[in-house]
Structures are given as structure tokens and as C-alpha cells.
Amino acid sequence: ECRYDSHFGVLVCTLNFCVCPAPQTVNIHNRKDPRNLALNNQPSSWSFQLDGVLHHVSQEEVYARVGRRAVLGALEGYNGTVMCFGQTGAGKTYTMTGSTESYKQRGIIPRALQEVFQQVEKRCEYTFSVHLSYLEIYNETLVDLLSSPRGSSDPPARGMVVMEEPGRGVFIRGLTLHPVHSEGEALNLLFEGEMNRIIGAHALNKNSSRSHCIFTVHIESRSRTLSDAKYVTSKLNLVDLAGSERLGKTGSAGQGLKEAMYINKSLSFLEQAILALADRRRDHVPFRQTKLTYALKDALGGNCNTVLVANIYGEAAQIEETLSTLRFGSRMKRVQTHPTVNEHIDPAQIKKLEKEVQMLKEELSIYHGLAVRPSNVYEPLSDAQVAEIQSQVRRYLNGTSKEISIISIRQLQEVFAQFKLATNSSVVLSFSRQGKKQGAGSPVTVMPVASASRPKQVRIQTPEREQEAQEPDIQSQDTQESPPPSKELCCFPPSAPPPKAEAFEAFKVGQGGELNHILKENKAVLLERHARLRQLTEEVNTAKRKIDRTTAAIERYKDKRARQGIAKGEPVLGEPEISLVPHLRELKAQYRQRYEALRSTTAEVNYCQHLVDQCRVRLLNEFESWYKETFRVPEEVLNVPKPEDPVQPGIGEDQELFERLQCERLGDSPRAISFYNARQRTQKRVGVSFSKHSSTLASFQCLFRAIRRPENDPGLPVYLLPGRYHTIQQNN
Ligand SMILES: Nc1ncnc2c1ncn2[C@@H]1O[C@H](COP(=O)(O)OP(=O)(O)OP(=O)(O)O)[C@@H](O)[C@H]1O
Structure with missing residues (x-):
């Protein structure tokens, strides 16, 4: 505190x-000056x-x-x-x-x-x-x-x-x-x-x-x-x-x-x-x-x-x-x-909370009403009830019914369980339909267990267990409580799940298809923006070179006239310079316009890169959950795909590698990474190193020196000029 x-x-x-x-x-x-003998009552x-x-x-x-x-x-x-x-x-x-x-x-x-x-x-x-x-x-x-x-x-x-x-x-x-x-x-x-x-x-x-x-x-x-x-x-x-x-x-x-x-x-x-x-x-x-x-x-x-x-x-x-x-x-x-x-205090939030309280009160009153039928509501569901819920969920999923009636938490849980089973079975079926080999060559089939009382368990079986799976589930018929699914029945042995790279390919065309499509689209946009950025950089640099050439020409004329001496009454600028000045102005306007486009394209590139990264992480996360869920792989055999896994698609790996190396270099002080990254990004934008204020006139001058390199020197592209153009013009 x-x-x-x-x-x-x-x-x-x-x-x-x-x-x-x-x-x-x-x-x-x-200290008083011993040589000064004058009386001095000033405090010292x-x-x-x-x-x-x-x-x-x-x-x-x-x-x-x-x-x-x-x-x-x-x-x-x-x-x-x-x-x-x-x-x-x-x-x-x-x-x-x-x-x-x-x-x-x-x-x-x-x-x-x-x-x-x-x-x-x-x-x-x-x-x-x-x-x-x-x-x-x-x-x-x-x-x-x-x-x-x-x-x-x-x-x-x-x-x-x-x-x-x-x-x-x-x-x-x-x-x-x-x-x-x-x-x-x-x-x-x-x-x-x-x-x-x-x-x-x-x-x-x-x-x-x-x-x-x-x-x-x-x-x-x-x-x-x-x-x-x-x-x-x-x-x-x-x-x-x-x-x-x-x-x-x-x-x-x-x-x-x-x-x-x-x-x-x-x-x-x-x-x-x-x-x-x-x-x-x-x-x-x-x-x-x-x-x-x-x-x-x-x-x-x-x-x-x-x-x-x-x-x-x-x-x-x-x-x-x-x-x-x-x-x-x-x-x-x-x-x-x-x-x-x-x-x-947020008045809108208070209103929202009041509404929520009202809704909860209503819900509670429903529960009170339901509480007079205790055996129906709180007891484990009977087979008939489970079968009824299963059929309701089926009808809901195939569109013949628009609602499922729920009057207890147990029912609600069963509805969710049914949805989950329905989703899982469709996912696994679609995966095996693609004819991919799983694990060590054992084809995987998906079998609903033929049990009247608990038909909801979808089990993924190896062929040796198929026979067993088709036999009625006696234990579950005998007891009301659903036993926890046996590990042997519902999980693969650790060696059996399909290799992740293959599963990922299947996931990209199946469950993760939409996300993968978005990722591809985002990457295409990113590539297109990168290309535009390169082109704009080239244009900005060309414009800058032209400005430099024209400025240099004006300077040369000026020097020449100064050497020759200006007669009284004669204008300070001669004919050639006068014609070059509006040309220079036009070039500067062009430069600013291209530069502005460059700036907004840079922002777009950063944004698109961010989207691509986000999309990629989401795809991998969703794949991970899907894989875990679908193959019920125990946690210890999960080989979580890392960003550096080969299945990781994407652009900009070089930059990522660079950043990783930088992390390693800064291992003793990992927090320094943000600092150096921010500095590196700012430096990248201005194309020069900067000291104390980062923006000192010296930096501007360095920058201009960088821009004014000889024409035959391709050098680094100049991406950005700092803040105040009038300051730049002074130097120019
Ligand atoms: N504690 C310090 N250790 C090392 N260098 C220092 C220290 N304090 C100041 N300096 C250096 O002294 C110089 C002047 O410092 P700084 O620019 O921070 O002064 P300032 O008070 O901000 O001046 P102004 O008001 O003119 O901006 C800088 O080069 C700075 O790096």
C-alpha cells in the first residue's frame, strides 16, 4: 500500500x-577571494x-x-x-x-x-x-x-x-x-x-x-x-x-x-x-x-x-x-x-447492472417455481430423459425444431454434452474421410457406441477394438450415473495421434478453413502493401534526389553571380534561378505528396502485419484445441506447436529470427528488448542514429546527409522524415 x-x-x-x-x-x-580585502558582509x-x-x-x-x-x-x-x-x-x-x-x-x-x-x-x-x-x-x-x-x-x-x-x-x-x-x-x-x-x-x-x-x-x-x-x-x-x-x-x-x-x-x-x-x-x-x-x-x-x-x-x-x-x-x-x-461511477454501467439484477431475480423466481418438482430437476437424468434430449438436439441441429426445452441444470449440461458430441463426431468424420493415415499406419474410425442408454459417447477406435465397441455397454445400462469414460476407450495410446503437420493440413481445409482463408487473404494484402511501400520509397527517394539536384543548381547559379558581383539595382536572382524556383516548389509538393502516401502505406503495412500475426496465432491456437479435443491426447504427449515449428506459415520470419537473436543477446536484461526495439523502429524510420533528444538538429542534418548521397550510391531507402518540415527546409 x-x-x-x-x-x-x-x-x-x-x-x-x-x-x-x-x-x-x-x-x-x-570561498571568499583572499585578494579582495574590501569589507563584504554578504553571506557566504x-x-x-x-x-x-x-x-x-x-x-x-x-x-x-x-x-x-x-x-x-x-x-x-x-x-x-x-x-x-x-x-x-x-x-x-x-x-x-x-x-x-x-x-x-x-x-x-x-x-x-x-x-x-x-x-x-x-x-x-x-x-x-x-x-x-x-x-x-x-x-x-x-x-x-x-x-x-x-x-x-x-x-x-x-x-x-x-x-x-x-x-x-x-x-x-x-x-x-x-x-x-x-x-x-x-x-x-x-x-x-x-x-x-x-x-x-x-x-x-x-x-x-x-x-x-x-x-x-x-x-x-x-x-x-x-x-x-x-x-x-x-x-x-x-x-x-x-x-x-x-x-x-x-x-x-x-x-x-x-x-x-x-x-x-x-x-x-x-x-x-x-x-x-x-x-x-x-x-x-x-x-x-x-x-x-x-x-x-x-x-x-x-x-x-x-x-x-x-x-x-x-x-x-x-x-x-x-x-x-x-x-x-x-x-x-x-x-x-x-x-x-x-x-x-459509470451511470451506463449502473443501468446495465440494474437490468442484470432484474433478470437474475426473474430467473431465480423460475427456479423457485421449479423447486416444487425436486425429483425431476435435481436427480440424475434417466435414460429416457437423455434419449429425449438427444433427439431434441438432433432436431435442433437439422432444423426441424427451433428450441430445446430446459428446466434444470442437469438438462442444460446434457444438452451441451450432446452438442459437443455432435460437433466432435462431425469433425473427426470429416478428417478421416480425407483418407489420411493415422499414427503407425492404423486407420482411425469413428464409432458411435451402440448403446440404447448412452448412445452419446463417440469413441475413436482402432480396428482391434471395433468388435468390442459394437457390443452393448452393459455397465452403463445398469447404472444411472454415467461412468467416467475409460481411458483405454476414449483416448489414443500416446503414439497413435496423427502427426501434427498432417493434422494441421487437414485442419486448414476443414475446421480451420475459414480462418486459414482469412490468413491467406491478409497475407496477400500484406504482400501487395509491401510492394507498394517499396515502390513509394523509390518514388520518394527519386523526388528527393531531384530536389537536391535543383537546389544544387540554384546554389551554383547564386555562387556564380556572387563571384561576378551584383551591380546596384540588379535583382538578386538571375533569370535561370527564377525559372528553377517554381520548379523546386513543385518538386517539393510532389515529394510531400509521395511522402504522405508512403507514411500511410507504412501504417497500413504495420497494421496488416499485425493482422497476419494475430490470425496466425489464432489459427495455431484453434488447431491446438481442436487437436487436443479430437484425439483426446493426454497433456504429456502434446507437442504444442511453437511459433518456430515448421507448420508455422507466414511472412517476416527473418525479422522474427532477428528479434529472437536480439532477445538472446539481451538475455541478462530481457526488459531492454522493448527499449531497443522502439529505438530501432524510430531509427529505422529516420534512417540515422540519434542521440539525446533523438530529434536534435544534428539528427536532421545526418538524415539530410543520408538523403543527399551521390546518385550512383543506392544506399538505404529513406522511409521517413521527422516532424517539422519547416526545420528541414531551413537546413535545406
Ligand atoms: N547525471 C549525469 N550523468 C552524465 N551526464 C549528464 C548527467 N546529467 C546531465 N548530463 C549531461 O549533461 C548535458 C546537459 O544535460 P541536459 O541536456 O539534461 O540538461 P538540461 O538541464 O535538460 O538543459 P536544458 O535546460 O538546456 O535543456 C547532456 O549532455 C547530458 O547528457
Whole structure:
């Protein structure tokens, strides 16, 4: 069980700290310059008490001390927020996302996703639905990092608004929520969002986040055992704030300067809101001054477990910023939050349950009515009754009767038994009609036992036992209770069942025919989409090469003109360049259009692959049950077909083999597979390796370098370009 403090947890995360601090205290001592003899009454020592100091600790420990409680709370219905705050370059993104290059150095978000899905697997008494969203606040604009189609030149969807509703709290209208069912899917989305983040370089950090980012895991859980009218929801916000920066130190200019001003302004509003929250006498908290504080309103002063990580530098040169971060942390510790479980009642479910109760009451009253005829209802069925049920089932199956009258559970069980026998006998008959040899050459026949009293037992006999089978079943005539079917009679000896490969072939044309047909159709569609994908890839690459050639031609003209010198009054672009510009525009439009088609075909391929996989697994599972049922093979001789069995049909075995090898390679840490798979998929899409933000401009540049290879070098096909086309155009 989780217990939550109602005040903020504030931990400090140190980077380059040289003095080892006490477990919960950060002591800072500023050595006075002995050469400066002027009288200086400024304090030179400070001490800050926080909830913990994370100094020289692994990412795993950071997650355990900062993130785990919030994640476990979220699974129980408490909102949770983990937020990194601090000076630019102090390690906020490293703490929150970590390195995408190394599984060991992954940060709080990937670890939280892993924990969520591990817990979902463990807590089988609940059903969970998990959705993800990724919000960026850039220069006071809300951006959905997971909504803009990749490769589209359109700016991401705008018009999102921070809203507040009673009972729902604060939410972002227009922000897309993506359902996820596994850690792998969630990591794919995380990496995709990371690729869309805006970053820039300055003196203190070459990959500086220029925006605030809120990655949210929305969880809904319902009990499987208790009433499903009640359910709990929670939001887990994982916040990577942009770093505060002194413009003098970072040397930001132009766009970077504008971004820094927005960042500093929103962080100062955040501090104001915290000051107001920490002061009990204040009854107004200015949450709405900026989108950041409004979006985090619940996390800051409402229904939420919140942990702040204050990231600090340990260098003397950064002492002012370090002090300011620690002061902010100390203030934050005084803020009270009120975490409660977000429990909801589903009115539609209540109606449904009321209906169910009504039906059950009616059913019960029927049982009460029937209870006055006890001998008929509760005694084992007589032969005559069994024969009557058998005949009713037969009439029902051949269509001469539309209903079977049932007045007791025993009758109901007998009806089901009759159906089962009817189904089994037809399946086995159809199988043996195909003339397949069974086991060690003994033909299998299916014989209904010639017993008046228990004609329902279908027995599968070897020839030696045929005679015996035709004799009346004396024992069953004598007793009312049906004896358990003798093992010898109704099971094959372990060696007798037909080989699975043969049985599977028969199953595919018989019982599993429809499913097999669907599988074949799905595979055909998949192959067709693969072919289209290859063609589109070729077209996209051709379009890109043409763009590169035209751009290069324009550049050459420009250079030439620059070398010749432009006379005053002469236009900057010459005639040839002017004619090439609309051509280039047209090529880019073509490129985008092909690219869009490529993107949607990729999605279709993934989807079709998923269908094929699902279908294949279903076919094998159904075959397995059918085989077990039909031949009554004892469990110990069952040789369950594995995905790697030769009967496994399908496409993409190479990929599966590759993934298996990868599993083996990662044997010591099997959970790493989802992480590397998601990374591999994202890398595959962009065609390059990516570091920290995955989406850094460096990645774009690498990508473009990959695209701009010489024409005679076939290279790798370029499948996808990341998020913001305008960024790409800048580089172009
Ligand atoms: N604990 C750490 N161990 C190793 N490297 C670290 C650690 N913390 C940060 N770094 C490295 O320091 C650099 C800056 O870190 P990071 O980008 O996370 O800072 P930030 O606070 O997010 O900066 P900004 O606010 O500018 O985005 C990165 O190269 C990162 O990998």
C-alpha cells in the first residue's frame, strides 16, 4: 500500500558536484577571494534541507527514489507529477528522458512506462487502459508533440486550450491521447515525441530544450472481480521544464534570445505561483498568468502527488543559479497538495447492472417455481430423459425444431454434452474421410457406441477394438450415473495421434478453413502493401534526389553571380534561378505528396502485419484445441506447436529470427528488448542514429546527409522524415 505525504517531495539532483553533501542537506560555501580585502558582509554559506540528495547515483536509483512512488500511486488512482527544474544544462532532460543510446542510462520516463506495464501484467484482477499524451509549451504556444503527421510541412495542430472542469480538473482541449497496450508501443510514442521537441544550442548546453514538455500517462482501471460500475482514473505527469538561463552566460541571440525570454518569464510566473501557494494567507494563486502554471495547476496545488527534482551544477561559476534553484525547491517543500483517489461511477454501467439484477431475480423466481418438482430437476437424468434430449438436439441441429426445452441444470449440461458430441463426431468424420493415415499406419474410425442408454459417447477406435465397441455397454445400462469414460476407450495410446503437420493440413481445409482463408487473404494484402511501400520509397527517394539536384543548381547559379558581383539595382536572382524556383516548389509538393502516401502505406503495412500475426496465432491456437479435443491426447504427449515449428506459415520470419537473436543477446536484461526495439523502429524510420533528444538538429542534418548521397550510391531507402518540415527546409 502506498502512503502519501501531502507536501511536495523535493530532491536535488547534482551534476559535477564536488563536495559530498549529507543525505538530505545541501551545504554551499562560497570561498571568499583572499585578494579582495574590501569589507563584504554578504553571506557566504547556505544550507538547504530537502527530501533527498541524489549525488553520484545511477539512473536506476534516481527512478527508485523519485519516480516509483508516483507511478505506483497512479496505478491506484492518484494523480502524480514528477518535475525537473533547474538551470540550463544542469541535467533535467538527462534525469527525465535519459540517454536514448543506452538502456542503462534511460531516464525516469522510460522506466515509468516499464513499471506501468509490468504492474498492469501483475495486477490481473484489474483491467487497465493506458493512454499517452505529450505536450510542449514553446514560446507560450501549446504544441501536441504526437499529433502532427511526420514529414508533413504543416505546422502541428494549434488551437489547443488549457481548460478546467469541475470533477475533471485541468486538461488540455485538443491534445491527442494515444492508447497503448505495451511498453514497446509506449516507447515508440515517447521517441516519436522526443523527435519533435524543439532544441537549440548555446554556451552551456549544445542540446538545450527550448520548451517545457509534459509527458502524461493517463491510466484508467476497473476491477474484474468487483462491480465494474466503479472505476478509477489518474494522470501521471512527467515534466521536463526548460532551463532558466542568464543570457550573459548562455550567449543566446536572435531566436534563442526570444525563446530564453519566454522561458525565463514562464519560470518566474511559476515561482510566483509557488510563493502564493506556500503562503497560507494568500487566497489567490495566479495560475493563469502563463500556460505552464495553468497546465500544471493540479500538480502544483491540487489533487496530486508531486515530486520536484531540483537539478543543480556544482561549479562555483554557477553558484547564483544553484542558490536560486535550491531556494525554489525549499519554497516548493512548503506547498500542500491534496491527493485523493479519482474514483468515478459509470451511470451506463449502473443501468446495465440494474437490468442484470432484474433478470437474475426473474430467473431465480423460475427456479423457485421449479423447486416444487425436486425429483425431476435435481436427480440424475434417466435414460429416457437423455434419449429425449438427444433427439431434441438432433432436431435442433437439422432444423426441424427451433428450441430445446430446459428446466434444470442437469438438462442444460446434457444438452451441451450432446452438442459437443455432435460437433466432435462431425469433425473427426470429416478428417478421416480425407483418407489420411493415422499414427503407425492404423486407420482411425469413428464409432458411435451402440448403446440404447448412452448412445452419446463417440469413441475413436482402432480396428482391434471395433468388435468390442459394437457390443452393448452393459455397465452403463445398469447404472444411472454415467461412468467416467475409460481411458483405454476414449483416448489414443500416446503414439497413435496423427502427426501434427498432417493434422494441421487437414485442419486448414476443414475446421480451420475459414480462418486459414482469412490468413491467406491478409497475407496477400500484406504482400501487395509491401510492394507498394517499396515502390513509394523509390518514388520518394527519386523526388528527393531531384530536389537536391535543383537546389544544387540554384546554389551554383547564386555562387556564380556572387563571384561576378551584383551591380546596384540588379535583382538578386538571375533569370535561370527564377525559372528553377517554381520548379523546386513543385518538386517539393510532389515529394510531400509521395511522402504522405508512403507514411500511410507504412501504417497500413504495420497494421496488416499485425493482422497476419494475430490470425496466425489464432489459427495455431484453434488447431491446438481442436487437436487436443479430437484425439483426446493426454497433456504429456502434446507437442504444442511453437511459433518456430515448421507448420508455422507466414511472412517476416527473418525479422522474427532477428528479434529472437536480439532477445538472446539481451538475455541478462530481457526488459531492454522493448527499449531497443522502439529505438530501432524510430531509427529505422529516420534512417540515422540519434542521440539525446533523438530529434536534435544534428539528427536532421545526418538524415539530410543520408538523403543527399551521390546518385550512383543506392544506399538505404529513406522511409521517413521527422516532424517539422519547416526545420528541414531551413537546413535545406
Ligand atoms: N547525471 C549525469 N550523468 C552524465 N551526464 C549528464 C548527467 N546529467 C546531465 N548530463 C549531461 O549533461 C548535458 C546537459 O544535460 P541536459 O541536456 O539534461 O540538461 P538540461 O538541464 O535538460 O538543459 P536544458 O535546460 O538546456 O535543456 C547532456 O549532455 C547530458 O547528457
